[in-house]
Amino acid sequence: MAFHHLLVTGGAGFIGANFVHHWCRRYPQDRLVVLDALTYAGNYQTLAPLAGQANFRFVQGDINDQRLVNEILEQEAITAVVHFAAESHVDRSILGPVACVQTNVVGTFNLLECFRQYWLQQGQADQFRFLHISTDEVFGSLAPTDPAFTETTAYAPNSPYSASKAGSDHLVRSYFHTYGLPTLITNCSNNYGPYHFPEKLIPLMCINILQGKPLPIYGDGQNVRDWLYVEDHCRALETVLRQGQPGERYNIGGNNEVKNLDLVYLLCQLMDELAPQLPVRPCQQLITFVKDRPGHDRRYAIDASKIRRELGWEPQVTVETGLRKTVQWYLDNEDWWRPLLSAEYQAYYQQAYDLDPK
Numbered sequence: 330m331a332f333h334h335l336l337v338t339g340g341a342g343f344i345g346a347n348f349v350h351h352w353c354r355r356y357p358q359d360r361l362v363v364l365d366a367l368t369y370a371g372n373y374q375t376l377a378p379l380a381g382q383a384n385f386r387f388v389q390g391d392i393n394d395q396r397l398v399n400e401i402l403e404q405e406a407i408t409a410v411v412h413f414a415a416e417s418h419v420d421r422s423i424l425g426p427v428a429c430v431q432t433n434v435v436g437t438f439n440l441l442e443c444f445r446q447y448w449l450q451q452g453q454a455d456q457f458r459f460l461h462i463s464t465d466e467v468f469g470s471l472a473p474t475d476p477a478f479t480e481t482t483a484y485a486p487n488s489p490y491s492a493s494k495a496g497s498d499h500l501v502r503s504y505f506h507t508y509g510l511p512t513l514i515t516n517c518s519n520n521y522g523p524y525h526f527p528e529k530l531i532p533l534m535c536i537n538i539l540q541g542k543p544l545p546i547y548g549d550g551q552n553v554r555d556w557l558y559v560e561d562h563c564r565a566l567e568t569v570l571r572q573g574q575p576g577e578r579y580n581i582g583g584n585n586e587v588k589n590l591d592l593v594y595l596l597c598q599l600m601d602e603l604a605p606q607l608p609v610r611p612c613q614q615l616i617t618f619v620k621d622r623p624g625h626d627r628r629y630a631i632d633a634s635k636i637r638r639e640l641g642w643e644p645q646v647t648v649e650t651g652l653r654k655t656v657q658w659y660l661d662n663e664d665w666w667r668p669l670l671s672a673e674y675q676a677y678y679q680q681a682y683d684l685d686p687k
């Protein structure tokens with residue numbers, strides 16, 4: 330099914346912005362409205378190239394603002410909400426969980442309720458969708474030989490971040506079962522690629538290597554994540570939005586389980602190869618083991634067979650290709666990331682790592 334008037338929340342963040350660019354390339358005739366509060370993680374610069382386009386509108390605002398959300402839904406005759414807006418960083422959620430609950434749980438509730446009222450006014454028509462973007466972290470932690478998470482794995486969130494995402498998933502599910510609102514939920518593994526905020530593992534390592542700073546590995550570095558190139562995620566979301574069955578959920582993953590330490594070694598090799606000048610070479614000398622994250626989940630792994638079987642989606646980018654592209658992107662786009670290393674970021678860094686950020 331085609332949806333021509335999209336509201337994308339959190340569209341100035343990492344995945345949201347990649348999705349907006351993806352959608353504008355694929356469907357240039359569609360109307361796309363981004364609602365984003367521009368928190369520390371939101372960056373209008375990522376969307377600036379779209380600013381002049383007649384079909385694109387950016388609204389700075391909070392998903393908790395009922396009046397604003399109602400106004401956008403009605404004025405823009407929205408047919409699909411694609412909901413990315415969230416506080417997305419586990420470490421920040423540990424340092425201060427309030428914002429996480431306010432945006433991820435209360436904000437999602439507000440958006441759902443506004444969309445439900447609006448949808449009722451449209452006669453509960455079928456050609457509307459609410460796509461909620463969630464995470465594999467809601468399923469908790471796996472032992473080394475456990476099978477990967479499926480859509481029926483029980484929720485067992487371990488951090489304030491994952492608990493707040495789990496809460497929002499439950500609300501979305503309830504709006505389908507109780508009110509028949511045509512919702513879709515996706516639970517995706519760790520993404521990487523362009524426009525990723527510097528606090529997350531892969532950009533943090535790339536940027537620290539370029540600055541000759543220590544590469545902080547939590548605990549023993551043996552935690553496993555399943556990495557997915559962000560463009561593959563965007564294609565999966567497009568597929569779910571257009572072909573997914575309302576009320577269903579779909580797991581999305583890269584089939585790329587990698588231990589953190591191995592991933593950082595790979596990044597170091599790529600940087601040694603691709604960066605013309607590095608303050609420290611070989612850069613793996615910068616690897617530093619630091620205090621573990623409290624409650625650090627050991628392993629995530631996604632079984633993405635349902636979306637492959639039912640909707641025909643598969644990841645196309647291998648971790649080798651995706652990491653190479655990502656490292657090259659950070660090398661080519663210092664103008665994008667350098668301004669993000671603000672005083673606020675330095676203060677966060679100091680608090681989170683107890684290291685001298687220089």
Ligand code: NAD
Pocket residue numbers: 338339340341342343344345364365366367368369370371372390391392393412413414415416417418432436462463464465494516517518519520521526
């Ligand atoms: P991000 O932190 O890069 O971006 C979040 C965006 O939401 C920012 O632009 C921010 O300004 C905006 N935002 C925050 N609070 C808001 C509010 N109250 N109102 C309006 N806008 C607000 O996050 P991301 O990595 O792009 O993740 C996007 C979504 O995907 C999140 O819901 C996250 O849980 C989910 N997800 C992320 C990953 C990943 O690896 N990054 C994996 C699976 C799922």
Ligand code: TYD
Pocket residue numbers: 419420519528529530531533545546547552553554589622
């Ligand atoms: P992150 O990018 O924060 O994603 P998530 O916690 O949502 O999976 O972290 C990915 C993995 O890397 C996770 O196991 C924590 C680890 N990590 C480090 O070892 N050092 C770091 O500085 C960061 C940010 C993460």
